[in-house]
Amino acid sequence: xxxxxxxxxxxxxxxxxxxxxxxxxxxxxxxxxxxxxxxxxxxxxxxxxxxxxxxxxxxxxxxxxxxxxxxxxxxxxxxxxxxxxxxxxxxxxxxxxxxxxxxxxxxxxxxxxxxxxxxxxxxxxxxxxxxxxxxxxxxxxxxxxxxxxxxxxxxxxxxxxxxxxxxxxxxxxxxxxxxxxxxxxxxxxxxxxxxxxxxxxxxxxxxxxxxxxxxxxxxxxxxxxxxxxxxxxxxxxxxxxxxxxxxxxxxxxxxxxxxxxxxxxxxxxxxxxxxxxxxxxxxxxxxxxxxxxxxxxxxxxxxxxxxxxxxxxxxxxxxxxxxxxxxxxxxxxxxxxxxxxxxxxxxxxxxxxxxxxxxxxxxxxxxxxxxxxxxxxxxxxxxxxxxxxxxxxxxxxxxxxxxxxxxxxxxxxxxxxxxxxxxxxxxxxxxxxxxxxxxxxxxxxxxxxxxxxxxxxxxxxxxxxxxxxxxxxxxxxxxxxxxxxxxxxxxxxxxxxxxxxxxxxxxxxxxxxxxxxxxxxxxxxxxxxxxxxxxxxxxxxxxxxxxxxxxxxxxxxxxxxxxxxxxxxxxxxxxxxxxxxxxxxxxxxxxxxxxxxxxxxxxxxxxxxxxxxxxxxxxxxxxxxxxxxxxxxxxxxxxxxxxxxxxxxxxxxxxxxxxxxxxxxxxxxxxxxxxxxxxxxxxxxxxxxxxxxxxxxxxxxxxxxxxxxxxxxxxxxxxxxxxxxxxxxxxxxxxxxxxxxxxxxxxxxxxxxxxxxxxxxxxxxxxxxxxxxxxxxxxxxxxxxxxxxxxxxxxxxxxxxx
Amino acid sequence: xxxxxxxxxxxxxxxxxxxxxxxxxxxxxxxxxxxxxxxxxxxxxxxxxxxxxxxxxxxxxxxxxxxxxxxxxxxxxxxxxxxxxxxxxxxxxxxxxxxxxxxxxxxxxxxxxxxxxxxxxxxxxxxxxxxxxxxxxxxxxxxxxxxxxxxxxxxxxxxxxxxxxxxxxxxxxxxxxxxxxxxxxxxxxxxxxxxxx
Numbered sequence: 001x002x003x004x005x006x007x008x009x010x011x012x013x014x015x016x017x018x019x020x021x022x023x024x025x026x027x028x029x030x031x032x033x034x035x036x037x038x039x040x041x042x043x044x045x046x047x048x049x050x051x052x053x054x055x056x057x058x059x060x061x062x063x064x065x066x067x068x069x070x071x072x073x074x075x076x077x078x079x080x081x082x083x084x085x086x087x088x089x090x091x092x093x094x095x096x097x098x099x100x101x102x103x104x105x106x107x108x109x110x111x112x113x114x115x116x117x118x119x120x121x122x123x124x125x126x127x128x129x130x131x132x133x134x135x136x137x138x139x140x141x142x143x144x145x146x147x148x149x150x151x152x153x154x155x156x157x158x159x160x161x162x163x164x165x166x167x168x169x170x171x172x173x174x175x176x177x178x179x180x181x182x183x184x185x186x187x188x189x190x191x192x193x194x195x196x197x198x199x200x201x202x203x204x205x206x207x208x209x210x211x212x213x214x215x216x217x218x219x220x221x222x223x224x225x226x227x228x229x230x231x232x233x234x235x236x237x238x239x240x241x242x243x244x245x246x247x248x249x250x251x252x253x254x255x256x257x258x259x260x261x262x263x264x265x266x267x268x269x270x271x272x273x274x275x276x277x278x279x280x281x282x283x284x285x286x287x288x289x290x291x292x293x294x295x296x297x298x299x300x301x302x303x304x305x306x307x308x309x310x311x312x313x314x315x316x317x318x319x320x321x322x323x324x325x326x327x328x329x330x331x332x333x334x335x336x337x338x339x340x341x342x343x344x345x346x347x348x349x350x351x352x353x354x355x356x357x358x359x360x361x362x363x364x365x366x367x368x369x370x371x372x373x374x375x376x377x378x379x380x381x382x383x384x385x386x387x388x389x390x391x392x393x394x395x396x397x398x399x400x401x402x403x404x405x406x407x408x409x410x411x412x413x414x415x416x417x418x419x420x421x422x423x424x425x426x427x428x429x430x431x432x433x434x435x436x437x438x439x440x441x442x443x444x445x446x447x448x449x450x451x452x453x454x455x456x457x458x459x460x461x462x463x464x465x466x467x468x469x470x471x472x473x474x475x476x477x478x479x480x481x482x483x484x485x486x487x488x489x490x491x492x493x494x495x496x497x498x499x500x501x502x503x504x505x506x507x508x509x510x511x512x513x514x515x516x517x518x519x520x521x522x523x524x525x526x527x528x529x530x531x532x533x534x535x536x537x538x539x540x541x542x543x544x545x546x547x548x549x550x551x552x553x554x555x556x557x558x559x560x561x562x563x564x565x566x567x568x569x570x571x572x573x574x575x576x577x578x579x580x581x582x583x584x585x586x587x588x589x590x591x592x593x594x595x596x597x598x599x600x601x602x603x604x605x606x607x608x609x610x611x612x613x614x615x616x617x618x619x620x621x622x623x624x625x626x627x628x629x630x631x632x633x634x635x636x637x638x639x640x641x642x643x644x645x646x647x648x649x650x651x652x653x654x655x656x657x658x659x660x661x662x663x664x665x666x667x668x669x670x671x672x673x674x675x676x677x678x679x680x681x682x683x684x685x686x687x688x689x690x691x692x693x694x695x696x697x698x699x700x701x702x703x704x705x706x707x708x709x710x711x712x713x714x715x716x717x718x719x720x721x722x723x724x725x726x727x728x729x730x731x732x733x734x735x736x737x738x739x740x741x742x743x744x745x746x747x748x749x750x751x752x753x754x755x756x757x758x759x760x761x762x763x764x765x766x767x768x769x770x771x772x773x774x775x776x777x778x779x780x781x782x783x784x785x786x787x788x789x790x791x792x793x794x795x796x797x798x799x800x801x802x
Numbered sequence: 803x804x805x806x807x808x809x810x811x812x813x814x815x816x817x818x819x820x821x822x823x824x825x826x827x828x829x830x831x832x833x834x835x836x837x838x839x840x841x842x843x844x845x846x847x848x849x850x851x852x853x854x855x856x857x858x859x860x861x862x863x864x865x866x867x868x869x870x871x872x873x874x875x876x877x878x879x880x881x882x883x884x885x886x887x888x889x890x891x892x893x894x895x896x897x898x899x900x901x902x903x904x905x906x907x908x909x910x911x912x913x914x915x916x917x918x919x920x921x922x923x924x925x926x927x928x929x930x931x932x933x934x935x936x937x938x939x940x941x942x943x944x945x946x947x948x949x950x951x952x953x954x955x956x957x958x959x960x961x962x963x964x965x966x967x968x969x970x971x972x973x974x975x976x977x978x979x980x981x982x983x984x985x986x987x988x989x990x991x992x993x994x995x996x997x998x999x
Contacts (some may be wrong), residue, residue, distance in 0.1 A: 043975065093975075095975060095978075096978075096980065097973075097975065097978040099973075099975055099978060101975050371983070397982070398982075400887060400890065428983045431980055431982065431983045432982060432983065434979070434980040435979065435980045435981055435982040435983075436982075437979075438979025438980060439979075441979075442977075442979070443887075446853065449854075449952075450852075450853055450854035451854070452950070453854040453855065453856065453933050453950070453952050454849075454854045454865070456933040456934055456935070456950065457854070457856045457864060457865075457932050457933050459934070460932065460933065460934050461864075
């Protein structure tokens with residue numbers, strides 16, 4: 001052929017283990033059939049697990065989506081055949097940990113009933129976005145083993161133009177023939193898929209399909225199918241691990257993907273040929289990813305072959321068809337002998353990434369001999385396809401020197417196992433690297449968490465400190481306020497604390513007073529109001545109000561206004577203390593209240609003045625009231641007293657006067673005995689009382705005489721006949737008789753009698769005077785004075801008479 | 803004067819040395835002021851290695867105080883959550899001998915769990931949590947924000963109804979990883995026979 005042999009590059013290291021591929025290539029792909037139950041893990045891909053969109057008991061059809069992608073890096077799951085969802089639960093899944101994961105369990109009904117689906121006849125008519133969306137909805141994930149969602153890988157960015165599209169048909173790992181048989185039998189589908197990918201990615205330079213030269217049939221089939229498409233099939237020498245993405249890129253293009261980078265960084269996109277087939281079926285037939293080709297091989301299987309398997313088919317179901325002899329099998333491996341992992345259970349299902357189940361005999365894959373000490377032979381470094389220093393990393397891994405491990409590019413290790421394969425001491429080197437990678441990732445996560453914890457702790461500490469500071473500030477402010485108040489009290493006693501207390505006490509007293517008689521207060525208020533209303537109604541005469549009531553009302557108003565003033569002042573003081581914004585408002589309130597109080601006081605003063613000008617109505621002044629009462633009594637006595645009452649009254653008067661006289665005489669005699677200084681005064685008192693008694697007796701006698709004259713029948717009621725041995729009574733009798741005699745006397749006679757009595761008194765006083773002069777008493781002067789007075793009286797009486 | 807110095811090499815050398823000492827002393831003093839480092843760089847570095855659980859098992863109220871204490875010369879083996887790895891890192895940083903952990907065992911990474919039906923809503927655990935990882939209010943059930951919990955178990959003690967327990971963090975599919983192999987691979991053949999003999 002005119003085709004030139006394309007130049008290929010070599011990768012460092014690599015190994016050549018026994019291929020053992022021909023066993024499973026003896027028979028063509030066989031449909032595994034429909035198992036009674038399918039177990040579909042929700043996480044069959046790298047990224048977020050899918051989320052179920054059906055519920056237990058639902059009937060699902062073949063191709064129906066049963067779990068949707070959750071997030072960007074995720075892939076949906078579809079029902080591989082028709083049946084009923086019997087459980088969504090945790091089941092054993094194919095995972096090196098042997099752990100369980102969430103699965104949808106479907107009991108198949110054997111009808112294999114498709115959901116309505118359709119492909120597109122000409123994918124070139126669809127936009128890139130549309131195509132990628134179809135790939136996403138088909139749930140396609142990398143089928144070479146990693147399971148990275150294909151749609152994500154195909155979403156290339158415009159700023160990273162793709163030069164080369166590479167399809168990976170290397171399948172370098174021993175035993176596995178799934179891709180080989182796919183190439184042999186379905187080369188056309190691979191090429192069709194490659195065309196779709198080419199349309200999607202639009203590589204500017206070339207499209208390559210890399211195949212190891214140990215698959216001549218596959219290469220031939222592909223070359224036949226690819227004729228005229230411009231897709232180049234590139235065979236290259238067999239070497240493990242050429243099938244690694246980065247290794248294949250290096251072999252085909254000579255370029256190395258930078259550490260930690262992606263193939264897209266150097267303008268390359270790489271896809272597995274199985275993925276290309278799946279994409280072809282998804283675009284052209286509308287079939288989601290519900291089955292794959294899986295190799296069942298190993299000496300423990302009598303009929304090793306490739307199966308077209310529904311996803312979710314239990315491994316046991318496939319082994320049963322392959323003549324699996326459990327006793328011969330030393331361990332069951334998912335994947336190849338180099339990178340696969342041991343399955344603990346045959347109930348685990350085939351998933352999107354399951355390319356092989358290896359059931360080796362003990363002779364075929366003996367358990368590794370015990371590891372021995374590293375002898376630093378360096379064979380691992382020679383074998384490493386990534387040019388690392390495995391033995392150094394081994395030491396660092398054992399010593400937990402994570403920094404040095406990273407310095408030695410641990411994360412570039414593809415875990416191919418070539419180093420372990422060549423190690424003469426049988427050290428499981430890859431396991432160290434895997435463990436160390438996990439430790440470092442864990443340490444990074446711990447570091448991030450520690451950072452966050454620290455932040456949260458510091459934030460909390462800061463918050464607590466702030467709260468404490470605020471409390472402290474408040475406390476300080478309170479203390480300062482108290483000190484200020486104390487200082488103000490010291491400098492200004494008016495606004496002192498005691499004043500405030502006093503004010504508070506007064507206020508509480510006022511309140512108590514209010515509370516004690518709230519009903520009366522209310523009544524008074526109501527009355528005042530009613531009066532106001534009456535006034536308003538009644539010709540608008542203010543004067544109609546009873547003056548007393550008005551006074552009362554005004555006083556009530558004044559009292560309440562004063563109370564309000566006190567409370568307003570307190571409020572103002574409080575506001576000032578707290579530096580409140582309302583200080584002004586309170587000040588205004590105080591001023592207003594003060595005005596009101598003043599106005600009320602003026603009104604009351606005016607009112608009282610008007611009352612004073614109308615004394616008849618002056619009930620406000622108690623003294624005047626008493627005067628009024630006394631006057632009223634007097635008026636009543638003079639006008640309304642009955643005769644009997646008068647008799648009684650006069651008799652009473654006489655009796656009391658006599659008693660007083662007796663007491664006075666007694667006092668006088670005691671005073672005389674004791675030579676008291678007041679003897680003269682007592683004597684005067686006795687005399688005055690005597691004269692009063694005489695007047696009273698005269699009044700009584702005159703009254704009785706008048707009564708006797710008016711009503712002779714009542715004469716017998718007079719006390720005259722009632723004689724007694726009592727000297728007082730006798731005296732009264734005498735006085736009565738004298739008055740009775742006097743009543744008949746003319747004024748001249750009366751005067752004469754008066755003169756006689758005066759002379760008599762003068763004589764008695766002169767006697768006393770001479771006695772006093774004899775004893776050298778200091779009463780002599782008083783007596784002389786009284787004699788002079790009596791003589792004056794005598795003289796005036798004589799004058800009247802004469 | 804110059805003649806005296808020239809004639810007396812002892813005084814000359816003494817003067818030269820003294821003047822050199824003064825000059826460099828001044829230089830050093832100036833540099834010490836000019837390039838003074840704020841804070842305690844050692845404590846910062848130590849703190850970066852501590853796990854920040856703020857659990858107080860070291861006897862200090864948080865990781866920062868312990869870091870300061872280590873910088874001031876305290877032992878480096880008092881952090882059970884950090885375990886041997888932290889001790890090794892600290893020994894490496896400070897250039898001291900790694901010591902065995904000053905505790906019975908490394909504390910297993912765990913997370914506080916509140917049995918919510920028993921919680922009475924007293925908020926005591928909320929006040930105890932050093933990283934504000936417990937949500938709830940008075941007389942309402944509390945719950946732990948598991949992703950923020952450091953597993954310090956400071957909330958367990960104050961709970962009046964003992965409804966908080968520390969649960970070891972379970973390995974999930976996401977957190978599972980390969981363990982390191984532990985075969986006695988260091989023994990050479992003669993050692994092995996000697997060890998078994």
